[in-house]
Amino acid sequence: MEFMKVLFMASFCVIVCEGINTRELFSPKLSNKSVESAWECFKNLTGAQRGDTSKAMIILKHYFQKFGYLSISDGENVTEEFDEMTESAIKMYQQNFGLKVTGKLDEQTVTQLMTPRCGREDVMKFNGSKTGSYGMKHYTYFPGSPRWSVNRRHLTYAFDPDNEVPEITQTDMQTVFASAFHRWAAVIPVTFRETDDFPSADIKIGFFYGSHGDGYPFDGVLGILAHSFAPEDGRLHFDGAESWTVNLEYNSAMTAIDLESVATHEIGHILGLGHSSIKEAIMYPTLPARTRKINLQNDDVRGVQGLYGSNPK
Numbered sequence: 001m002e003f004m005k006v007l008f009m010a011s012f013c014v015i016v017c018e019g020i021n022t023r024e025l026f027s028p029k030l031s032n033k034s035v036e037s038a039w040e041c042f043k044n045l046t047g048a049q050r051g052d053t054s055k056a057m058i059i060l061k062h063y064f065q066k067f068g069y070l071s072i073s074d075g076e077n078v079t080e081e082f083d084e085m086t087e088s089a090i091k092m093y094q095q096n097f098g099l100k101v102t103g104k105l106d107e108q109t110v111t112q113l114m115t116p117r118c119g120r121e122d123v124m125k126f127n128g129s130k131t132g133s134y135g136m137k138h139y140t141y142f143p144g145s146p147r148w149s150v151n152r153r154h155l156t157y158a159f160d161p162d163n164e165v166p167e168i169t170q171t172d173m174q175t176v177f178a179s180a181f182h183r184w185a186a187v188i189p190v191t192f193r194e195t196d197d198f199p200s201a202d203i204k205i206g207f208f209y210g211s212h213g214d215g216y217p218f219d220g221v222l223g224i225l226a227h228s229f230a231p232e233d234g235r236l237h238f239d240g241a242e243s244w245t246v247n248l249e250y251n252s253a254m255t256a257i258d259l260e261s262v263a264t265h266e267i268g269h270i271l272g273l274g275h276s277s278i279k280e281a282i283m284y285p286t287l288p289a290r291t292r293k294i295n296l297q298n299d300d301v302r303g304v305q306g307l308y309g310s311n312p313k
């Protein structure tokens with residue numbers, strides 16, 4: 001498995017950062033200092049503004065396309081130029097992440113762009129009015145606001161026996177997910193129960209490397225951490241190449257990612273929530289390495305209760 005990680009990371013770097021970043025890549029367990037995110041090459045763009053050209057700009061444009069900020073049609077020649085469309089994408093990105101809207105690649109923006117994140121897009125259907133009875137809403141839903149139907153509110157989840165990670169014991173895995181599901185179940189009238197019957201489970205949890213058949217390939221260490229699908233799909237995928245941990249105190253890797261934090265976020269998507277622009281919210285798209293963030297915020301709770309109502313208990 002370790003060998004596969006190194007192999008995948010190496011091939012990814014050749015494809016994405018060729019000619020831009022030639023620093024060595026190693027697994028986090030071999031050397032913390034040498035590990036770089038898939039988006040490390042954005043550093044080269046710090047200070048760039050409209051009219052500048054850079055090879056990293058091509059990667060940035062594809063990044064913006066992936067997360068919903070830019071539309072690139074099939075066969076379109078993506079140039080190295082920092083053009084008007086890119087400037088608009090940056091402004092929208094800055095707005096979504098609560099940054100100063102400058103349209104420039106200032107340091108704060110570049111740092112945010114390089115932060116590990118969820119693979120789901122940010123730009124989804126925003127709720128019509130931004131002001132509700134509780135004040136500003138920042139949560140979003142998927143287009144059409146899909147949710148689990150009324151007769152599917154007692155959901156089962158299972159771990160894919162063919163796509164696990166060796167670093168996390170079965171007991172730890174079960175504890176982490178029971179806890180993450182419980183946090184959502186505490187605020188909405190939906191229950192979650194683990195089952196061994198993977199094929200029939202409503203929610204299917206697995207760890208994958210690179211391309212894994214759903215059109216959303218993972219990218220090695222950091223970069224994209226996980227992704228999941230809108231109701232009633234139930235697929236919840238983690239990037240197997242991450243240095244997953246259930247306790248940051250026992251994992252010294254600079255790239256360690258807290259499994260429960262990411263699981264809690266992805267379950268929000270499984271239930272129908274999109275990304276939030278509130279930095280403290282569980283549904284905010286990014287999570288820096290070595291960070292634990294597991295408690296639902298008011299914005300998360302209001303968002304999910306907008307789909308399912310509140311827990312009558």
Ligand SMILES: [Zn+2]
Nearest residue numbers: 118119120285
């Ligand atoms: Zn997400």
Ligand SMILES: [Zn+2]
Nearest residue numbers: 212214216237
């Ligand atoms: Zn996937």
